[in-house]
Amino acid sequence: MERxxxxxxxxxxxxxxxxxxxxxxxxxxxxxxxxxxxTAVIAAAVQNFGFIIKQLLITLGSIGLGFTGGALLGVAxxxxxxxxxxxxxxxxPLVILTQSIPKVTIAPIxxxxxxxxxxxKLALIIMMSYFPVVVNTVTGLTAVEPDAxxxxxxxxxxxxxxxxxxxxxxxxxxxxxxxxxxxxMSIIGxxxxxxxxxxxxxxxxxxxxxxxxxxxxxxxxxxxxSLAAISLFAIVSAAQRILVHWQRMQ
Amino acid sequence: MNAKPNRLGGGGSPLLQLDGICQTFATxxxxxxxxxxxxxxxxxxxxxxxxxxxxxxxxxxLMRIIAGLLTPTAGEIRLRGRPIHGPNRExxxxxxxxxxxxxxxxxxxVLMPARVLGLDAKKSEERARRLLSLLGIEGIEGKYPxxxxxxxxxxxxxxxxxxxxPSSLLMDEPFGALDAMTxxxxxxxxxxxxxxxxxxxxxxxxxxxxxxxxxxxxxxLSARPGHTKGIVPIDLPYPRDIGMLSSDRLGVYATxxxxxxxxxxxxxxxxxxxxxxxxH
Numbered sequence: 001m002e003r004x005x006x007x008x009x010x011x012x013x014x015x016x017x018x019x020x021x022x023x024x025x026x027x028x029x030x031x032x033x034x035x036x037x038x039t040a041v042i043a044a045a046v047q048n049f050g051f052i053i054k055q056l057l058i059t060l061g062s063i064g065l066g067f068t069g070g071a072l073l074g075v076a077x078x079x080x081x082x083x084x085x086x087x088x089x090x091x092x093p094l095v096i097l098t099q100s101i102p103k104v105t106i107a108p109i110x111x112x113x114x115x116x117x118x119x120x121k122l123a124l125i126i127m128m129s130y131f132p133v134v135v136n137t138v139t140g141l142t143a144v145e146p147d148a149x150x151x152x153x154x155x156x157x158x159x160x161x162x163x164x165x166x167x168x169x170x171x172x173x174x175x176x177x178x179x180x181x182x183x184x185m186s187i188i189g190x191x192x193x194x195x196x197x198x199x200x201x202x203x204x205x206x207x208x209x210x211x212x213x214x215x216x217x218x219x220x221x222x223x224x225x226s227l228a229a230i231s232l233f234a235i236v237s238a239a240q241r242i243l244v245h246w247q248r249m250q
Numbered sequence: 251m252n253a254k255p256n257r258l259g260g261g262g263s264p265l266l267q268l269d270g271i272c273q274t275f276a277t278x279x280x281x282x283x284x285x286x287x288x289x290x291x292x293x294x295x296x297x298x299x300x301x302x303x304x305x306x307x308x309x310x311x312l313m314r315i316i317a318g319l320l321t322p323t324a325g326e327i328r329l330r331g332r333p334i335h336g337p338n339r340e341x342x343x344x345x346x347x348x349x350x351x352x353x354x355x356x357x358x359x360v361l362m363p364a365r366v367l368g369l370d371a372k373k374s375e376e377r378a379r380r381l382l383s384l385l386g387i388e389g390i391e392g393k394y395p396x397x398x399x400x401x402x403x404x405x406x407x408x409x410x411x412x413x414x415x416p417s418s419l420l421m422d423e424p425f426g427a428l429d430a431m432t433x434x435x436x437x438x439x440x441x442x443x444x445x446x447x448x449x450x451x452x453x454x455x456x457x458x459x460x461x462x463x464x465x466x467x468x469x470x471l472s473a474r475p476g477h478t479k480g481i482v483p484i485d486l487p488y489p490r491d492i493g494m495l496s497s498d499r500l501g502v503y504a505t506x507x508x509x510x511x512x513x514x515x516x517x518x519x520x521x522x523x524x525x526x527x528x529x530h
Contacts, residue, residue: 150314169351
Protein backbone atom coordinates (compact mmCIF):
# COMPACT_ATOMS: atom_id res chain seq x y z
CA MET A 1 0.00 0.00 0.00
CA GLU A 2 2.72 2.39 1.11
CA ARG A 3 4.77 1.43 -1.96
CA UNK A 4 1.91 2.08 -4.34
CA UNK A 5 1.33 5.49 -2.77
CA UNK A 6 5.01 6.36 -3.10
CA UNK A 7 4.77 5.73 -6.83
CA UNK A 8 1.28 7.13 -7.43
CA UNK A 9 1.76 10.49 -5.74
CA UNK A 10 4.73 11.70 -7.83
CA UNK A 11 3.08 10.26 -10.94
CA UNK A 12 -0.02 12.32 -10.23
CA UNK A 13 2.14 15.42 -9.73
CA UNK A 14 3.87 14.79 -13.05
CA UNK A 15 0.53 14.40 -14.78
CA UNK A 16 -0.68 17.66 -13.23
CA UNK A 17 2.41 19.49 -14.55
CA UNK A 18 1.72 18.02 -18.00
CA UNK A 19 -1.88 19.21 -17.94
CA UNK A 20 -0.94 22.74 -16.83
CA UNK A 21 1.80 22.83 -19.50
CA UNK A 22 -0.59 21.70 -22.22
CA UNK A 23 -3.26 24.17 -21.08
CA UNK A 24 -0.74 27.03 -21.02
CA UNK A 25 0.54 26.30 -24.52
CA UNK A 26 -2.97 26.04 -25.93
CA UNK A 27 -4.41 28.91 -23.85
CA UNK A 28 -1.63 31.42 -24.60
CA UNK A 29 -1.20 30.28 -28.24
CA UNK A 30 2.53 29.68 -27.71
CA UNK A 31 4.30 28.73 -30.95
CA UNK A 32 5.77 25.23 -30.81
CA UNK A 33 9.27 26.50 -31.69
CA UNK A 34 9.24 28.24 -28.31
CA UNK A 35 7.45 25.67 -26.20
CA UNK A 36 5.92 22.58 -27.77
CA UNK A 37 2.95 21.08 -25.91
CA UNK A 38 3.48 17.71 -24.16
CA THR A 39 1.36 16.00 -26.78
CA ALA A 40 3.77 17.19 -29.49
CA VAL A 41 6.72 15.97 -27.42
CA ILE A 42 5.10 12.57 -27.05
CA ALA A 43 4.36 12.51 -30.78
CA ALA A 44 8.00 13.36 -31.56
CA ALA A 45 9.17 10.65 -29.17
CA VAL A 46 6.96 8.03 -30.82
CA GLN A 47 7.85 9.15 -34.33
CA ASN A 48 11.61 9.19 -33.70
CA PHE A 49 11.70 6.40 -31.13
CA GLY A 50 14.25 4.25 -32.96
CA PHE A 51 16.55 7.17 -33.71
CA ILE A 52 16.43 8.55 -30.14
CA ILE A 53 17.16 5.11 -28.69
CA LYS A 54 20.08 4.68 -31.08
CA GLN A 55 21.63 8.01 -29.99
CA LEU A 56 20.90 7.25 -26.33
CA LEU A 57 22.65 3.89 -26.61
CA ILE A 58 25.72 5.60 -28.08
CA THR A 59 25.78 7.95 -25.09
CA LEU A 60 25.15 5.12 -22.62
CA GLY A 61 27.96 3.13 -24.21
CA SER A 62 30.49 5.86 -23.63
CA ILE A 63 29.14 6.41 -20.10
CA GLY A 64 29.56 2.70 -19.36
CA LEU A 65 33.14 2.76 -20.58
CA GLY A 66 34.12 6.11 -19.07
CA PHE A 67 32.42 5.54 -15.72
CA THR A 68 34.01 2.10 -15.31
CA GLY A 69 37.39 3.61 -16.16
CA GLY A 70 36.93 6.57 -13.83
CA ALA A 71 35.71 4.35 -10.98
CA LEU A 72 38.56 1.84 -11.32
CA LEU A 73 41.15 4.61 -11.57
CA GLY A 74 39.51 6.34 -8.61
CA VAL A 75 39.58 3.28 -6.33
CA ALA A 76 43.16 2.48 -7.40
CA UNK A 77 44.31 6.05 -6.67
CA UNK A 78 42.59 5.93 -3.27
CA UNK A 79 44.28 2.65 -2.33
CA UNK A 80 47.63 4.13 -3.36
CA UNK A 81 46.98 7.27 -1.31
CA UNK A 82 46.02 5.25 1.77
CA UNK A 83 48.73 2.62 1.52
CA UNK A 84 51.63 4.82 0.54
CA UNK A 85 51.61 7.88 2.80
CA UNK A 86 54.50 9.40 0.84
CA UNK A 87 52.63 9.13 -2.46
CA UNK A 88 49.47 10.20 -0.67
CA UNK A 89 51.03 13.42 0.58
CA UNK A 90 52.15 14.11 -2.97
CA UNK A 91 48.97 13.23 -4.85
CA UNK A 92 46.09 13.95 -2.52
CA PRO A 93 46.45 17.76 -2.42
CA LEU A 94 46.66 17.70 -6.22
CA VAL A 95 43.51 15.60 -6.41
CA ILE A 96 41.65 18.00 -4.12
CA LEU A 97 43.00 20.98 -6.07
CA THR A 98 42.01 19.66 -9.47
CA GLN A 99 38.66 18.58 -8.13
CA SER A 100 37.78 22.17 -7.34
CA ILE A 101 38.29 23.18 -11.00
CA PRO A 102 34.90 23.17 -12.74
CA LYS A 103 35.43 20.38 -15.25
CA VAL A 104 33.15 22.15 -17.73
CA THR A 105 35.86 24.75 -18.24
CA ILE A 106 38.41 22.13 -19.33
CA ALA A 107 36.03 20.48 -21.79
CA PRO A 108 37.10 22.62 -24.80
CA ILE A 109 40.76 21.89 -24.02
CA UNK A 110 40.06 18.16 -23.86
CA UNK A 111 38.60 18.57 -27.33
CA UNK A 112 41.93 19.94 -28.53
CA UNK A 113 43.86 17.11 -26.88
CA UNK A 114 41.67 14.14 -27.66
CA UNK A 115 39.86 15.26 -30.81
CA UNK A 116 36.23 15.10 -31.80
CA UNK A 117 34.13 12.10 -30.80
CA UNK A 118 34.80 9.26 -28.41
CA UNK A 119 38.28 10.35 -27.24
CA UNK A 120 37.39 13.68 -25.66
CA LYS A 121 34.07 12.28 -24.51
CA LEU A 122 35.70 9.45 -22.57
CA ALA A 123 38.31 11.82 -21.16
CA LEU A 124 35.61 14.11 -19.80
CA ILE A 125 33.49 11.28 -18.37
CA ILE A 126 36.51 9.71 -16.68
CA MET A 127 37.48 13.05 -15.15
CA MET A 128 33.98 13.74 -13.94
CA SER A 129 33.49 10.35 -12.28
CA TYR A 130 37.05 9.94 -11.00
CA PHE A 131 37.15 12.58 -8.27
CA PRO A 132 34.09 11.71 -6.18
CA VAL A 133 35.22 8.08 -6.21
CA VAL A 134 38.76 8.94 -5.03
CA VAL A 135 37.61 11.17 -2.20
CA ASN A 136 34.91 8.81 -0.93
CA THR A 137 37.13 5.73 -1.17
CA VAL A 138 39.92 7.42 0.78
CA THR A 139 37.40 8.38 3.46
CA GLY A 140 36.03 4.84 3.62
CA LEU A 141 39.42 3.13 3.73
CA THR A 142 40.71 5.33 6.53
CA ALA A 143 37.57 5.45 8.68
CA VAL A 144 38.34 2.15 10.40
CA GLU A 145 37.65 1.54 14.07
CA PRO A 146 41.04 1.59 15.87
CA ASP A 147 39.99 -1.38 18.05
CA ALA A 148 39.29 -3.43 14.92
CA UNK A 149 42.80 -2.67 13.66
CA UNK A 150 44.24 -3.61 17.07
CA UNK A 151 42.28 -6.85 16.99
CA UNK A 152 43.80 -7.79 13.64
CA UNK A 153 47.21 -6.60 14.73
CA UNK A 154 47.02 -8.82 17.81
CA UNK A 155 46.62 -11.75 15.41
CA UNK A 156 49.64 -10.59 13.42
CA UNK A 157 47.50 -10.04 10.34
CA UNK A 158 49.42 -8.92 7.26
CA UNK A 159 48.66 -5.67 5.43
CA UNK A 160 47.01 -7.41 2.50
CA UNK A 161 44.71 -9.37 4.78
CA UNK A 162 43.82 -6.26 6.75
CA UNK A 163 42.83 -4.67 3.45
CA UNK A 164 40.56 -7.52 2.34
CA UNK A 165 39.20 -8.41 5.79
CA UNK A 166 38.61 -4.94 7.16
CA UNK A 167 39.45 -1.87 5.13
CA UNK A 168 37.73 -2.74 1.86
CA UNK A 169 34.42 -4.06 3.26
CA UNK A 170 34.44 -1.17 5.71
CA UNK A 171 34.85 1.28 2.82
CA UNK A 172 32.17 -0.28 0.64
CA UNK A 173 29.33 2.00 1.72
CA UNK A 174 31.45 5.07 1.17
CA UNK A 175 32.77 3.81 -2.17
CA UNK A 176 29.21 3.38 -3.38
CA UNK A 177 28.35 6.90 -2.26
CA UNK A 178 31.21 8.00 -4.49
CA UNK A 179 29.95 5.84 -7.34
CA UNK A 180 26.47 7.34 -7.04
CA UNK A 181 27.96 10.81 -7.40
CA UNK A 182 30.25 9.53 -10.15
CA UNK A 183 27.46 8.10 -12.29
CA UNK A 184 25.52 11.35 -12.08
CA MET A 185 28.61 13.30 -13.07
CA SER A 186 29.29 10.84 -15.91
CA ILE A 187 25.96 11.63 -17.54
CA ILE A 188 26.62 15.35 -17.29
CA GLY A 189 30.08 14.80 -18.77
CA UNK A 190 28.81 12.70 -21.65
CA UNK A 191 26.06 15.12 -22.69
CA UNK A 192 28.40 18.07 -22.32
CA UNK A 193 31.03 16.41 -24.52
CA UNK A 194 28.37 15.69 -27.12
CA UNK A 195 27.26 19.34 -27.03
CA UNK A 196 30.69 20.68 -27.87
CA UNK A 197 32.34 18.13 -30.08
CA UNK A 198 30.48 15.12 -31.37
CA UNK A 199 28.45 14.01 -34.35
CA UNK A 200 26.34 11.48 -32.53
CA UNK A 201 24.84 10.73 -29.12
CA UNK A 202 21.83 12.07 -27.27
CA UNK A 203 23.50 15.41 -26.47
CA UNK A 204 24.26 15.91 -30.16
CA UNK A 205 20.61 15.05 -30.96
CA UNK A 206 19.26 17.63 -28.47
CA UNK A 207 21.51 20.26 -30.04
CA UNK A 208 20.71 19.37 -33.67
CA UNK A 209 16.96 19.28 -33.03
CA UNK A 210 17.19 22.71 -31.42
CA UNK A 211 19.11 24.05 -34.41
CA UNK A 212 16.35 22.73 -36.65
CA UNK A 213 13.75 24.51 -34.49
CA UNK A 214 12.38 21.06 -33.64
CA UNK A 215 12.02 21.64 -29.91
CA UNK A 216 9.56 18.74 -29.61
CA UNK A 217 12.37 16.36 -30.54
CA UNK A 218 14.77 18.14 -28.15
CA UNK A 219 12.29 17.73 -25.32
CA UNK A 220 11.70 14.10 -26.22
CA UNK A 221 15.46 13.44 -26.15
CA UNK A 222 15.75 15.27 -22.80
CA UNK A 223 12.98 13.08 -21.40
CA UNK A 224 14.82 9.95 -22.51
CA UNK A 225 18.19 11.06 -21.13
CA SER A 226 16.52 11.97 -17.83
CA LEU A 227 14.93 8.54 -17.64
CA ALA A 228 18.30 6.96 -18.39
CA ALA A 229 19.99 9.06 -15.69
CA ILE A 230 17.41 8.02 -13.09
CA SER A 231 17.78 4.38 -14.11
CA LEU A 232 21.58 4.46 -13.88
CA PHE A 233 21.43 6.04 -10.43
CA ALA A 234 18.85 3.45 -9.37
CA ILE A 235 21.08 0.62 -10.59
CA VAL A 236 24.07 1.86 -8.57
CA SER A 237 21.82 2.41 -5.52
CA ALA A 238 20.42 -1.10 -5.85
CA ALA A 239 23.93 -2.54 -6.11
CA GLN A 240 24.81 -0.64 -2.94
CA ARG A 241 21.78 -1.97 -1.08
CA ILE A 242 22.58 -5.54 -2.09
CA LEU A 243 26.34 -5.46 -1.55
CA VAL A 244 26.27 -3.36 1.62
CA HIS A 245 23.19 -5.10 3.00
CA TRP A 246 24.36 -4.82 6.64
CA GLN A 247 24.28 -1.03 6.49
CA ARG A 248 20.52 -0.83 6.11
CA MET A 249 19.93 -1.57 9.76
CA GLN A 250 22.63 0.66 11.22
CA MET B 251 60.12 -19.77 42.61
CA ASN B 252 60.89 -16.06 42.49
CA ALA B 253 64.33 -14.70 42.91
CA LYS B 254 62.97 -11.47 44.28
CA PRO B 255 60.86 -12.05 47.34
CA ASN B 256 59.26 -8.63 47.08
CA ARG B 257 57.55 -9.39 43.77
CA LEU B 258 53.80 -9.21 43.94
CA GLY B 259 52.42 -12.53 42.94
CA GLY B 260 50.26 -15.41 44.00
CA GLY B 261 51.27 -19.03 44.25
CA GLY B 262 51.85 -21.34 41.30
CA SER B 263 54.04 -20.75 38.28
CA PRO B 264 53.94 -17.30 36.73
CA LEU B 265 52.57 -17.25 33.21
CA LEU B 266 53.32 -13.59 32.76
CA GLN B 267 55.94 -11.50 34.44
CA LEU B 268 55.74 -7.74 34.26
CA ASP B 269 59.02 -6.17 35.20
CA GLY B 270 59.28 -2.44 35.81
CA ILE B 271 56.83 -1.45 33.09
CA CYS B 272 56.84 2.29 32.39
CA GLN B 273 55.01 4.10 29.64
CA THR B 274 55.22 7.74 28.68
CA PHE B 275 53.42 9.39 25.78
CA ALA B 276 54.62 12.43 23.87
CA THR B 277 52.06 15.22 23.64
CA UNK B 278 51.55 17.58 20.72
CA UNK B 279 53.21 20.35 22.69
CA UNK B 280 56.39 18.32 22.90
CA UNK B 281 56.10 17.50 26.58
CA UNK B 282 55.58 13.95 27.76
CA UNK B 283 52.95 12.38 29.95
CA UNK B 284 53.70 9.41 32.14
CA UNK B 285 50.91 6.86 31.90
CA UNK B 286 52.38 3.92 33.78
CA UNK B 287 55.11 3.99 36.38
CA UNK B 288 57.13 0.93 37.29
CA UNK B 289 54.55 -1.85 37.26
CA UNK B 290 56.05 -5.09 38.49
CA UNK B 291 53.81 -8.09 38.84
CA UNK B 292 53.54 -11.83 38.30
CA UNK B 293 50.40 -13.27 36.80
CA UNK B 294 49.86 -16.94 37.36
CA UNK B 295 48.59 -19.56 35.00
CA UNK B 296 44.85 -19.92 35.40
CA UNK B 297 44.30 -16.93 37.65
CA UNK B 298 41.61 -14.28 37.28
CA UNK B 299 43.27 -10.93 37.77
CA UNK B 300 41.11 -7.84 37.85
CA UNK B 301 42.72 -4.45 37.35
CA UNK B 302 41.00 -1.41 38.84
CA UNK B 303 42.02 2.19 39.04
CA UNK B 304 40.65 5.69 38.53
CA UNK B 305 40.23 7.06 35.01
CA UNK B 306 43.58 7.85 33.50
CA UNK B 307 45.43 5.28 35.60
CA UNK B 308 46.67 3.58 32.45
CA UNK B 309 44.60 0.41 32.76
CA UNK B 310 44.00 0.17 29.03
CA UNK B 311 47.60 1.10 28.31
CA LEU B 312 48.69 -1.77 30.53
CA MET B 313 46.43 -4.13 28.61
CA ARG B 314 47.76 -2.93 25.28
CA ILE B 315 51.32 -3.45 26.50
CA ILE B 316 50.57 -7.00 27.68
CA ALA B 317 48.88 -7.70 24.34
CA GLY B 318 52.04 -6.57 22.58
CA LEU B 319 50.18 -3.79 20.77
CA LEU B 320 52.30 -1.17 22.50
CA THR B 321 55.99 -1.37 23.34
CA PRO B 322 56.61 -0.04 26.84
CA THR B 323 59.01 2.87 27.25
CA ALA B 324 60.86 0.86 29.87
CA GLY B 325 60.60 -2.55 31.43
CA GLU B 326 59.97 -6.00 30.12
CA ILE B 327 57.18 -8.53 29.91
CA ARG B 328 57.91 -12.22 29.89
CA LEU B 329 55.52 -14.93 28.85
CA ARG B 330 56.60 -18.25 30.37
CA GLY B 331 60.00 -16.69 30.91
CA ARG B 332 60.43 -15.38 27.36
CA PRO B 333 60.33 -11.65 26.66
CA ILE B 334 57.36 -10.52 24.57
CA HIS B 335 58.06 -8.34 21.56
CA GLY B 336 54.98 -7.47 19.59
CA PRO B 337 51.60 -9.16 19.30
CA ASN B 338 51.26 -12.74 20.40
CA ARG B 339 48.77 -15.45 19.54
CA GLU B 340 48.63 -16.55 23.17
CA UNK B 341 46.19 -13.75 23.91
CA UNK B 342 42.55 -13.33 23.10
CA UNK B 343 41.31 -9.76 23.36
CA UNK B 344 37.88 -8.43 24.27
CA UNK B 345 37.31 -4.70 24.00
CA UNK B 346 34.66 -2.52 25.59
CA UNK B 347 32.79 -2.38 22.29
CA UNK B 348 32.23 -5.76 20.63
CA UNK B 349 34.21 -4.75 17.48
CA UNK B 350 32.29 -7.24 15.35
CA UNK B 351 32.57 -6.96 11.58
CA UNK B 352 29.03 -6.02 10.47
CA UNK B 353 29.41 -7.69 7.05
CA UNK B 354 30.15 -11.07 8.62
CA UNK B 355 27.65 -13.42 10.20
CA UNK B 356 28.05 -14.36 13.85
CA UNK B 357 29.77 -17.61 12.90
CA UNK B 358 32.15 -15.89 10.49
CA UNK B 359 32.94 -13.25 13.09
CA VAL B 360 33.86 -15.91 15.62
CA LEU B 361 35.91 -17.73 12.97
CA MET B 362 37.77 -14.61 11.82
CA PRO B 363 40.91 -15.18 13.96
CA ALA B 364 41.00 -18.84 12.90
CA ARG B 365 40.94 -17.76 9.24
CA VAL B 366 43.66 -15.17 9.79
CA LEU B 367 45.84 -17.70 11.56
CA GLY B 368 45.10 -20.39 8.99
CA LEU B 369 43.69 -22.89 11.48
CA ASP B 370 41.83 -26.01 10.38
CA ALA B 371 38.47 -24.77 9.08
CA LYS B 372 36.36 -27.73 10.13
CA LYS B 373 37.75 -28.03 13.62
CA SER B 374 37.47 -24.28 14.11
CA GLU B 375 33.83 -24.32 13.10
CA GLU B 376 33.04 -27.09 15.57
CA ARG B 377 34.87 -25.12 18.21
CA ALA B 378 33.02 -21.92 17.32
CA ARG B 379 29.68 -23.67 17.73
CA ARG B 380 30.79 -25.13 21.05
CA LEU B 381 31.91 -21.71 22.29
CA LEU B 382 28.65 -20.09 21.24
CA SER B 383 26.65 -22.70 23.07
CA LEU B 384 28.92 -22.42 26.12
CA LEU B 385 28.09 -18.70 26.14
CA GLY B 386 24.40 -19.48 25.87
CA ILE B 387 23.86 -18.16 22.34
CA GLU B 388 23.55 -21.24 20.14
CA GLY B 389 21.35 -20.96 17.08
CA ILE B 390 22.38 -17.43 16.07
CA GLU B 391 25.32 -18.47 13.87
CA GLY B 392 23.72 -17.14 10.69
CA LYS B 393 22.61 -13.80 12.09
CA TYR B 394 24.37 -10.52 11.48
CA PRO B 395 25.67 -8.38 14.38
CA UNK B 396 23.05 -5.66 13.81
CA UNK B 397 20.36 -8.22 14.61
CA UNK B 398 21.77 -8.80 18.11
CA UNK B 399 21.49 -6.94 21.42
CA UNK B 400 24.60 -5.40 22.98
CA UNK B 401 24.95 -8.26 25.45
CA UNK B 402 24.72 -10.88 22.71
CA UNK B 403 27.26 -9.00 20.60
CA UNK B 404 29.69 -9.01 23.50
CA UNK B 405 29.17 -12.77 23.97
CA UNK B 406 30.04 -13.25 20.30
CA UNK B 407 33.13 -11.13 20.83
CA UNK B 408 34.16 -13.33 23.79
CA UNK B 409 33.66 -16.44 21.68
CA UNK B 410 35.84 -14.88 18.97
CA UNK B 411 38.60 -14.13 21.49
CA UNK B 412 38.75 -17.82 22.41
CA UNK B 413 38.54 -19.40 18.96
CA UNK B 414 42.29 -19.75 18.47
CA UNK B 415 42.71 -21.29 21.95
CA PRO B 416 44.83 -18.57 23.51
CA SER B 417 46.24 -19.22 26.95
CA SER B 418 44.99 -15.88 28.27
CA LEU B 419 42.09 -13.54 27.83
CA LEU B 420 42.67 -9.81 27.99
CA MET B 421 39.43 -7.97 28.66
CA ASP B 422 39.30 -4.18 28.62
CA GLU B 423 36.12 -3.10 30.44
CA PRO B 424 34.18 -5.64 28.41
CA PHE B 425 30.88 -5.09 30.18
CA GLY B 426 31.22 -1.35 30.76
CA ALA B 427 28.71 -0.40 28.08
CA LEU B 428 26.02 -2.89 29.12
CA ASP B 429 23.03 -2.41 31.39
CA ALA B 430 23.24 -3.71 34.96
CA MET B 431 21.15 -6.85 34.41
CA THR B 432 23.05 -7.94 31.30
CA UNK B 433 26.28 -7.16 33.06
CA UNK B 434 25.46 -9.42 36.01
CA UNK B 435 24.49 -12.24 33.67
CA UNK B 436 27.69 -11.88 31.71
CA UNK B 437 29.73 -11.82 34.91
CA UNK B 438 28.26 -15.21 35.80
CA UNK B 439 28.78 -16.56 32.28
CA UNK B 440 32.38 -15.41 32.36
CA UNK B 441 33.03 -17.16 35.67
CA UNK B 442 31.51 -20.34 34.23
CA UNK B 443 33.66 -20.00 31.14
CA UNK B 444 36.77 -19.36 33.21
CA UNK B 445 35.98 -22.38 35.38
CA UNK B 446 35.53 -24.65 32.38
CA UNK B 447 38.39 -23.38 30.24
CA UNK B 448 40.88 -22.58 33.00
CA UNK B 449 42.21 -19.67 30.97
CA UNK B 450 44.17 -16.92 32.60
CA UNK B 451 42.00 -13.81 32.56
CA UNK B 452 43.17 -10.25 32.92
CA UNK B 453 40.06 -8.17 33.40
CA UNK B 454 40.10 -4.40 33.40
CA UNK B 455 37.17 -2.63 34.97
CA UNK B 456 36.36 0.49 36.90
CA UNK B 457 33.68 -1.24 38.92
CA UNK B 458 35.14 -2.33 42.23
CA UNK B 459 32.24 -4.72 43.03
CA UNK B 460 32.67 -6.36 39.65
CA UNK B 461 36.41 -6.78 40.19
CA UNK B 462 35.98 -8.26 43.65
CA UNK B 463 33.14 -10.53 42.57
CA UNK B 464 35.05 -12.02 39.66
CA UNK B 465 38.71 -12.10 40.50
CA UNK B 466 41.13 -14.21 42.44
CA UNK B 467 43.25 -11.08 42.86
CA UNK B 468 42.60 -7.40 42.30
CA UNK B 469 45.42 -5.14 41.16
CA UNK B 470 44.80 -1.56 42.25
CA LEU B 471 46.41 1.18 40.18
CA SER B 472 46.83 4.79 41.25
CA ALA B 473 45.83 7.87 39.29
CA ARG B 474 48.18 9.02 36.53
CA PRO B 475 50.87 7.90 36.27
CA GLY B 476 49.49 4.51 37.18
CA HIS B 477 51.54 2.61 39.66
CA THR B 478 50.71 -0.35 41.84
CA LYS B 479 48.79 0.75 44.90
CA GLY B 480 48.45 -2.81 46.05
CA ILE B 481 47.13 -6.23 45.27
CA VAL B 482 44.16 -7.63 47.12
CA PRO B 483 43.73 -11.41 47.03
CA ILE B 484 40.02 -12.25 47.09
CA ASP B 485 39.70 -15.27 49.27
CA LEU B 486 36.15 -16.20 48.40
CA PRO B 487 35.14 -19.66 47.21
CA TYR B 488 34.04 -20.44 43.66
CA PRO B 489 31.50 -20.96 42.23
CA ARG B 490 30.38 -17.49 43.20
CA ASP B 491 26.75 -16.60 42.76
CA ILE B 492 25.00 -13.31 42.36
CA GLY B 493 23.83 -13.37 45.99
CA MET B 494 27.44 -12.84 47.02
CA LEU B 495 27.43 -9.42 45.40
CA SER B 496 25.65 -8.08 48.45
CA SER B 497 27.41 -10.27 51.00
CA ASP B 498 29.44 -8.84 53.87
CA ARG B 499 32.60 -10.71 52.96
CA LEU B 500 32.59 -9.26 49.48
CA GLY B 501 31.85 -5.88 50.99
CA VAL B 502 34.93 -6.10 53.16
CA TYR B 503 37.12 -6.76 50.14
CA ALA B 504 35.46 -3.99 48.18
CA THR B 505 36.08 -1.54 51.00
CA UNK B 506 39.69 -2.63 51.13
CA UNK B 507 40.13 -2.10 47.38
CA UNK B 508 38.39 1.25 47.54
CA UNK B 509 40.58 2.36 50.43
CA UNK B 510 43.69 1.50 48.42
CA UNK B 511 42.36 3.30 45.38
CA UNK B 512 41.44 6.46 47.26
CA UNK B 513 44.48 6.52 49.46
CA UNK B 514 46.40 9.66 48.60
CA UNK B 515 43.76 10.81 46.16
CA UNK B 516 41.98 14.09 46.74
CA UNK B 517 38.58 13.40 48.25
CA UNK B 518 35.94 13.48 45.53
CA UNK B 519 34.14 16.73 46.19
CA UNK B 520 30.43 16.33 46.54
CA UNK B 521 30.49 12.93 44.94
CA UNK B 522 29.28 10.22 47.32
CA UNK B 523 31.75 7.78 45.82
CA UNK B 524 32.35 5.95 49.08
CA UNK B 525 28.65 5.40 49.60
CA UNK B 526 28.08 3.84 46.22
CA UNK B 527 26.30 0.56 46.77
CA UNK B 528 28.15 -2.65 46.16
CA UNK B 529 25.43 -4.04 43.95
CA HIS B 530 26.01 -1.46 41.21
